[in-house]
Amino acid sequence: MLAIERRNAILAKLATDGKVIVSDLSAQFNVTEETIRRDLEKLDKEGLAKKTYGGAIVLDSHGADLPFNVRKRVNANLKETIAQKIADLICDGDSIILDASTTAIGVTKYIKNRENLTLITNSVEILLELSDKSGWNILSTGGTLKNGSLALVGASAEQMIRDYHVHIAVCSSKGIDMNMGISDSNEEDVCMKKAIFSAADRKILAIDSTKFNRRSFVKVFSVSDVDTVVTDEKPSDEWIEFFEKNQVELIY
Numbered sequence: 001m002l003a004i005e006r007r008n009a010i011l012a013k014l015a016t017d018g019k020v021i022v023s024d025l026s027a028q029f030n031v032t033e034e035t036i037r038r039d040l041e042k043l044d045k046e047g048l049a050k051k052t053y054g055g056a057i058v059l060d061s062h063g064a065d066l067p068f069n070v071r072k073r074v075n076a077n078l079k080e081t082i083a084q085k086i087a088d089l090i091c092d093g094d095s096i097i098l099d100a101s102t103t104a105i106g107v108t109k110y111i112k113n114r115e116n117l118t119l120i121t122n123s124v125e126i127l128l129e130l131s132d133k134s135g136w137n138i139l140s141t142g143g144t145l146k147n148g149s150l151a152l153v154g155a156s157a158e159q160m161i162r163d164y165h166v167h168i169a170v171c172s173s174k175g176i177d178m179n180m181g182i183s184d185s186n187e188e189d190v191c192m193k194k195a196i197f198s199a200a201d202r203k204i205l206a207i208d209s210t211k212f213n214r215r216s217f218v219k220v221f222s223v224s225d226v227d228t229v230v231t232d233e234k235p236s237d238e239w240i241e242f243f244e245k246n247q248v249e250l251i252y
Contacts, residue, residue: 001029007039014049014058016075021055078208078232079103085230085251086170086206087111094118094167097196098126100151101172103206105129120164122157122192124150139164146188153188158195169200175214176207178242181223183216190218197221204228212239223248 001009006029013020022040026033040056043049049056083106090096090107092115098104100123108126111117115135121127122141130138143157171193175183182205184190197203205226212235223229224246231252234240243250 003039006031007043010036010039010056011043011048014056019052019055019057023054025055075208075210076102078210079106079206081232082206082208082230083107084110086204089204089228089251090114090117090168092116095120095165097121097161097164097166097169097199098123099169099171099193099196100124100126100149101206103172103208104170107170107206118166120161120166122152122161122196124152151189151192153192158191161192161195161199164199166200168202168204169196170204170206171196171220172206173211173220174216175211176205176223176229177213177215178223178239180215180219182207182220182226184218184220185216187218190220193220197225202227204230206230209233209235212236 009029010020010025020040022033022036025036025039029036040049040051043056044051048059050059079102082103086103086107087110090111094114095118097120098107100121104121104123105125108129112133118137118139119126119130120139120141122143124145127138127140130136141152141157141160143152143160144154145151146153173182173184173193177183184193203226205228207229209232212231223242226248228249228251229243231250234252235250240250
């Protein structure tokens with residue numbers, strides 16, 4: 001395993017577990033503890049983790065984005081469950097917009113058997129996934145490739161989306177909170193999500209259970225601005241009552 005692959009795996013474990021132990025990582029990756037310490041020092045310097053005595057903890061930085069290859073590994077099973085549920089909501093002939101989230105990529109794989117779809121996306125990976133798909137109308141937003149990501153962002157991408165109207169839009173977020181609402185880690189992604197949701201009849205938020213009661217850096221929408229929330233497991237009774245009060249459909 002290359003050093004960068006090992007560090008990405010460490011980041012994914014940090015994002016899931018909240019902390020890592022040097023001795024455990026040494027055994028897992030079959031490298032010396034000194035090698036792991038160097039990995040953790042590099043992640044600390046890059047602002048992706050906080051090195052501690054004997055290990056590291058997840059960095060509580062609302063504005064930090066994990067590399068795309070790391071995000072794909074974090075809570076992958078939860079995202080898979082959500083992707084399947086969202087795919088069931090998409091029918092032949094629908095027009096849809098998918099954001100550049102890893103969950104949206106999962107949705108793409110589950111709807112490949114649908115016919116006559118119109119799909120708009122700012123995800124380079126989704127475009128690659130559908131490069132051999134015939135019978136669909138597939139549109140790219142264009143725009144600027146976001147650093148460290150396979151997402152297209154910027155004013156031209158947002159304007160392209162605003163020129164269209166679709167049945168369904170699917171976006172994810174970094175957090176959902178009863179007071180702050182739906183939030184994400186940076187303004188570029190938030191502007192894209194606002195444009196995407198503004199173009200759709202039905203706004204679907206894909207959010208796994210670990211993101212509930214969490215606030216990220218920038219507010220996207222109030223919860224009441226979303227039509228449907230799809231998650232991987234039943235939320236608390238308090239959240240169920242909150243969604244009902246705000247007339248938001250909940251699917252889990």
